[in-house]
Amino acid sequence: MAEEVxxxxxxxxxxxxxxxxxxxxxxxxxxxxxxxxLRQGFPDILAPPTFSVTxxxxxxxxxxxxxxxxxxxxxxxxxxxxxxxxxxxxxxGEVLRGRMRISKDFTKxxxxxxxxxxxxxxSTFTDADGAEVLTAYYTLIQTAKDPGS
Amino acid sequence: xxxxxxxTAGAITPGMELEEVVFGPLQRVDIVxxxxxxxxxxxxHTDEGYARATGAPTVFAMGMLPAGYLAHALSDWFGGxxxxxxxxxxxxxxxxxxxxLACVGRVESIDDGLVRVTLEARRRGSGPEGIDLPQQETAIxxxxxxxxxx
Numbered sequence: 001m002a003e004e005v006x007x008x009x010x011x012x013x014x015x016x017x018x019x020x021x022x023x024x025x026x027x028x029x030x031x032x033x034x035x036x037x038l039r040q041g042f043p044d045i046l047a048p049p050t051f052s053v054t055x056x057x058x059x060x061x062x063x064x065x066x067x068x069x070x071x072x073x074x075x076x077x078x079x080x081x082x083x084x085x086x087x088x089x090x091x092x093g094e095v096l097r098g099r100m101r102i103s104k105d106f107t108k109x110x111x112x113x114x115x116x117x118x119x120x121x122x123s124t125f126t127d128a129d130g131a132e133v134l135t136a137y138y139t140l141i142q143t144a145k146d147p148g149s
Numbered sequence: 150x151x152x153x154x155x156x157t158a159g160a161i162t163p164g165m166e167l168e169e170v171v172f173g174p175l176q177r178v179d180i181v182x183x184x185x186x187x188x189x190x191x192x193x194h195t196d197e198g199y200a201r202a203t204g205a206p207t208v209f210a211m212g213m214l215p216a217g218y219l220a221h222a223l224s225d226w227f228g229g230x231x232x233x234x235x236x237x238x239x240x241x242x243x244x245x246x247x248x249x250l251a252c253v254g255r256v257e258s259i260d261d262g263l264v265r266v267t268l269e270a271r272r273r274g275s276g277p278e279g280i281d282l283p284q285q286e287t288a289i290x291x292x293x294x295x296x297x298x299x
Contacts, residue, residue, distance in 0.1 A: 023186035024217030049220040083237035
């Protein structure tokens with residue numbers, strides 16, 4: 001029996017934030033230098049806007065599949081879309097609480113026949129005070145099976 | 150990239166084009182660095198043999214890497230990342246080692262301090278050997294909302 005929601009923690013560690021910022025070529029000191037972040041009015045460096053996508057790996061795919069039960073065939077799955085809605089950006093040093101659920105699951109007929117399935121994993125993150133920080137929507141597309149197979 | 154400027158809603162108008170920002174050319178080590186930073190260790194992005202066995206000509210970037218560059222350009226255009234309220238992207242083609250990624254955007258509307266922009270990231274380059282690719286094509290389309298002070 002599949003579960004509705006998976007709950008997990010997303011630690012926002014200073015070293016990981018910095019590593020992620022450098023991996024997307026960031027040079028804005030608000031992501032890298034705690035003193036500069038403080039000067040700009042933040043308690044520590046900010047996590048870049050796409051940092052929270054790392055959360056999808058906090059819960060391994062096998063566990064996500066087993067518990068939420070999307071039943072996707074990963075041989076033909078692509079990351080098709082991604083959306084983030086922000087109240088604020090995460091700050092290094094905090095631990096966010098994530099709640100992930102499947103918010104959309106539908107099938108569309110392709111132009112060349114065969115159907116494509118869209119599954120969206122919605123994750124809402126709250127801070128230590130229970131206030132919402134951001135919501136991420138991770139959409140996978142399961143492509144049509146090859147007609148010959 | 151430039152040091153973020155402080156932008157106010159008064160300085161932008163609908164139809165305004167945001168200045169192109171180019172990243173790359175993408176090195177394989179950039180993909181490896183992003184794998185480590187993000188935790189995405191799908192070997193199709195880092196293991197040449199594995200990628201070829203799936204039918205790909207070589208490894209390619211995980212979509213969130215060029216998406217991260219696009220978010221980087223977006224936060225620079227609007228004076229820092231803290232003004233971002235929404236960022237949405239759709240992946241339209243793969244980005245290959247050797248590609249440059251050119252990020253562009255356009256202001257669509259401004260409503261009560263909320264700026265809505267459309268975004269595009271184009272891959273530029275000859276692509277890997279063994280497949281025939283256009284020299285330039287859209288890799289990501291997107292949109293974003295930015296909240297600016299009056």
